[in-house]
Amino acid sequence: MKRTDAHCETNFDPAAYAFVATFYCGPNLDIAEAFNGRDAIAAREQYKEHGFNGNFARNGTCDHCGAWFDWGAFLKHIPSGELIAVGHICAETRFSLQSRDIFELQRAKRLRERAKTAAAAAKYLRTHPDIADAFHLFRPDDKRADRTYNLTEKALNTLMHIEESLKHFGTLTEKQAAYVVKLRALILEKHPKDKMEKAARDALLESVPDGDERITIRGKVVSTKVDYTQYGEQWKMLVQDIRGFRVYGSIPSSIYDAQRNDYVTFIARVKRSKSDRLFGFYSRPTSASFVAMAIDRRDG
Numbered sequence: 001m002k003r004t005d006a007h008c009e010t011n012f013d014p015a016a017y018a019f020v021a022t023f024y025c026g027p028n029l030d031i032a033e034a035f036n037g038r039d040a041i042a043a044r045e046q047y048k049e050h051g052f053n054g055n056f057a058r059n060g061t062c063d064h065c066g067a068w069f070d071w072g073a074f075l076k077h078i079p080s081g082e083l084i085a086v087g088h089i090c091a092e093t094r095f096s097l098q099s100r101d102i103f104e105l106q107r108a109k110r111l112r113e114r115a116k117t118a119a120a121a122a123k124y125l126r127t128h129p130d131i132a133d134a135f136h137l138f139r140p141d142d143k144r145a146d147r148t149y150n151l152t153e154k155a156l157n158t159l160m161h162i163e164e165s166l167k168h169f170g171t172l173t174e175k176q177a178a179y180v181v182k183l184r185a186l187i188l189e190k191h192p193k194d195k196m197e198k199a200a201r202d203a204l205l206e207s208v209p210d211g212d213e214r215i216t217i218r219g220k221v222v223s224t225k226v227d228y229t230q231y232g233e234q235w236k237m238l239v240q241d242i243r244g245f246r247v248y249g250s251i252p253s254s255i256y257d258a259q260r261n262d263y264v265t266f267i268a269r270v271k272r273s274k275s276d277r278l279f280g281f282y283s284r285p286t287s288a289s290f291v292a293m294a295i296d297r298r299d300g
């Protein structure tokens with residue numbers, strides 16, 4: 001799982017690359033035809049011969065970070081002569097840096113800021129136990145959670161957004177805090193601590209959407225496991241969506257270290273299981289990110 005090649009985040013040196021060509025590899029053939037000029041086509045040919053055997057060659061994703069992209073760039077790794085294909089975001093924000101030092105400085109700054117915010121957020125939750133409890137309420141492992149699913153999705157979404165914003169800013173606005181406290185009171189009052197039968201509980205869980213559209217999944221990682229395939233090891237995860245259903249598929253590269261109890265979000269095509277309306281298989285996940293790390297992995 002851990003990469004050791006020259007192009008990954010740990011090893012790459014932006015100064016070691018020369019720009020070759022930009023290209024489009026998205027689904028719109030008109031754009032592809034209009035945009036991919038002689039440079040792009042030549043680079044693509046060159047890539048076939050001297051391309052890095054990595055994400056792009058195997059999955060069509062960024063050789064640096066593994067994300068899906070439509071717009072990208074071929075870069076030549078000067079020391080090895082190898083071509084890599086990266087998404088435009090990596091091309092612009094990482095490979096256009098003048099040196100590895102600048103990348104490290106930027107990264108250190110980001111990490112410092114993140115650590116500061118995480119500490120502030122943790123402190124906020126310690127000093128506001130009712131808010132911490134409210135965030136915990138709707139989680140699948142909360143013993144009261146089986147009764148919270150008949151909250152509207154809008155309320156759950158707002159709650160998750162507020163939790164995200166706490167992670168981002170290290171604190172909540174008074175309005176956000178008031179909303180969370182009120183919601184918690186509502187949940188606890190409406191759903192006294194009685195035991196529900198599993199069937200009754202399941203009836204409150206939403207089915208996996210039936211159709212071919214890409215949907216946003218938001219929820220908790222229930223478990224992860226590794227599958228050994230002809231392409232090497234592939235990490236899979238089972239995610240409990242906040243709406244109640246569960247989905248299973250490959251862990252997207254941008255959250256490759258996802259673990260049990262992390263909260264994640266991503267967009268993917270989901271196919272409902274034929275035998276279980278509450279279970280689905282997802283494919284081609286994009287835009288994956290952490291909403292929150294598991295409690296035991298958080299700072300502070």
Ligand SMILES: [Zn+2]
Nearest residue numbers: 062065087090
């Ligand atoms: Zn990338």
